[in-house]
Amino acid sequence: MAKKIVKLIFPQRLIKEPLTFKMAKKFNVIPNIRRARVTDTIGELVLELDGEEKNVAMGIDYLVKAGVDVRPVEGDILD
Amino acid sequence: MGYVRGLKCRECERKYPAEPLYVCEYCFGPLEVDYDYEGIKNVLSRDVLTSRAENIWRYRELLPIDGNPIVGLQSGWTPLIRADNLAGELGVKELYVKDDSVCHPTLSFKDRVVSVAISKAAEFGFDTVACASTGNLANSVSAQAAKAKMKCFVFIPADLESGKIIAAIIYGPNVVAVEGNYDEVNRLCTEITNKHKWAFVNINIRPYYAEGSKTYIYEIIEQLGWKVPQHIVVPVAGGSLISKIRKGMVEFQKLGLIKNIDTKIYAAQGQGCAPVVTAIKQKSEIIKPVKPRTIAKSLAIGNPADGYYAYKTVTDSGGWADEATDDEIVEGIKLLARTEGIFTETAGGVTVAVAKKLIEQGVIPKDESIVICITGNGLKTQEALAGRIRQPVKIKPNIDSFEKIVHEK
Numbered sequence: 001m002a003k004k005i006v007k008l009i010f011p012q013r014l015i016k017e018p019l020t021f022k023m024a025k026k027f028n029v030i031p032n033i034r035r036a037r038v039t040d041t042i043g044e045l046v047l048e049l050d051g052e053e054k055n056v057a058m059g060i061d062y063l064v065k066a067g068v069d070v071r072p073v074e075g076d077i078l079d
Numbered sequence: 080m081g082y083v084r085g086l087k088c089r090e091c092e093r094k095y096p097a098e099p100l101y102v103c104e105y106c107f108g109p110l111e112v113d114y115d116y117e118g119i120k121n122v123l124s125r126d127v128l129t130s131r132a133e134n135i136w137r138y139r140e141l142l143p144i145d146g147n148p149i150v151g152l153q154s155g156w157t158p159l160i161r162a163d164n165l166a167g168e169l170g171v172k173e174l175y176v177k178d179d180s181v182c183h184p185t186l187s188f189k190d191r192v193v194s195v196a197i198s199k200a201a202e203f204g205f206d207t208v209a210c211a212s213t214g215n216l217a218n219s220v221s222a223q224a225a226k227a228k229m230k231c232f233v234f235i236p237a238d239l240e241s242g243k244i245i246a247a248i249i250y251g252p253n254v255v256a257v258e259g260n261y262d263e264v265n266r267l268c269t270e271i272t273n274k275h276k277w278a279f280v281n282i283n284i285r286p287y288y289a290e291g292s293k294t295y296i297y298e299i300i301e302q303l304g305w306k307v308p309q310h311i312v313v314p315v316a317g318g319s320l321i322s323k324i325r326k327g328m329v330e331f332q333k334l335g336l337i338k339n340i341d342t343k344i345y346a347a348q349g350q351g352c353a354p355v356v357t358a359i360k361q362k363s364e365i366i367k368p369v370k371p372r373t374i375a376k377s378l379a380i381g382n383p384a385d386g387y388y389a390y391k392t393v394t395d396s397g398g399w400a401d402e403a404t405d406d407e408i409v410e411g412i413k414l415l416a417r418t419e420g421i422f423t424e425t426a427g428g429v430t431v432a433v434a435k436k437l438i439e440q441g442v443i444p445k446d447e448s449i450v451i452c453i454t455g456n457g458l459k460t461q462e463a464l465a466g467r468i469r470q471p472v473k474i475k476p477n478i479d480s481f482e483k484i485v486h487e488k
Contacts, residue, residue: 009365009367034107041361042363046106069367069368074101075380075385076317076380076384077211077269077279077384078211078212078261079214079377
C-alpha cells in the first residue's frame, strides 16, 4: 500500500466533473481531502491518496490525462 | 538561548515542535517558525542592534537557531544604495537599490537563507546537507557546507550544461545528475528527504531556511534610518522572499522598532514564468502552475511553494505586480549597470524592468520612496547577454586608427 500527497488544480471546464470520485472508484484509491480552494474559474484540492502503489500511480495518470494539473504539495524545489 | 516557540501551520495554525518538519500532518499546509516576541522585546532595541557586527546574525533573536551560528558570519549587511542616477532616468525622487549581488560568500541573496539552514541543520545533528538547484542555491549550499565541514549533495537534471554548476562543483559537493526532467528531479528529491536523514535545505529545513530572508528587509529598515520604504519591488520565484519581507516588517513593528507599515509590495516575474503575477492581475488566490520559459532562470519556478502567500502579501499591502519580457530583462540589467555601476543577474533585470514599468504606468508614484531588490550577481548569468550587448571597437595598432574612432564617438 502507498500513500501520496498531491495538489490538484482543476481548470474551469473540469470543476463540475466528479473526477476525484471517478478516479477513486476506477482504481480503488481512497482520496482524503485535506484542503480545498475553489473559485468560479479554478479549483485547488490537496489530497492524500491511499491504495496499491500502482493504482495510485494509475489514478494520478488518469487525472492528468483528463486535464487536471497534478503537483507535489511541496511545490518546485529545484531552485 | 533561542526564542523559537515552535512551528505553526500557515493554513490551520496547528502547532508543532521545532523539529525538521515542513508540512502540517492535518491539512498539508506549510509550517512556519513562531517566536516568543515578548521575550525578544525585552532584549532587542535599536541601540542593541546598531552596536552589533554587520552581518545577518545581528538579528539572531529573530532567527531560528538556539546556539551560535556556524556559517554566514560575513553574510548580509549588503549596501542599500541611493540610486540617484537611475532615479533621474526613471523620473522619481527617492530610489534605492538593495544590492545582494555582493552578498558573502557566493554573491547572491541565497547566502542569507543557506547560512540559517546550515546552522540549523548542524543543531539538529545532521551531517549531510542537500539541495536541488541549477544556480545560486547550489553555489551557496556547496560553499557553506564546505565551511561547516558537512557532507553535501547537489541534485541537477542530467541535461544541464556543466558550465552552469562549475561555481558549485569547486567547493567539492557530490553532484548527482538525474536523468529526468525538472518535475522528476523534484519528485525524487522529496522521496530522498523522506528516506534519508539529510537536511534538504528547501524541503525539510525549509521553515528555518526561509527565515533567513527576513534579514534582507531588517537591513533595509535599519539602513533607511528605522523607516520602511513606501514601495518595494521584489522578485518572485518560490514566493518565500516576498512573504518574509512582510513578516520582517510586522516583526519589527511588534518589537516597537518601527511604528507604522505603509509599504506597498510589488511582485516581479519574467514573462514565461509569471504564475504569481498572473494570479494577482486576475485577482485569483489560486496559483495556476506554468511551464517556465524565461531567461530569468533563478526565478523559473512554475509551481511556487509559497505562491499563495506571495499573492496575499502583495494584495494585502495594496501593491501590484508585473512581468518583464526577455528583452526587457536585458534592458533592465543594462540600465542598472549604465546608471549605477551595478551588474546584476537576470532576476535583477526583472525587478529593474518591472519597477520601470510600474513607474511609467503611474502605479508607483514618482515622489515617494522606492526600493528595488537586487538579489544576485551578473557575472553568473552572462550567457543571457550573449549577442545583446555592444561589441568592442577594433582598431589598428597605430595612433591614427585610434584618433579616427575617438572622433567618431
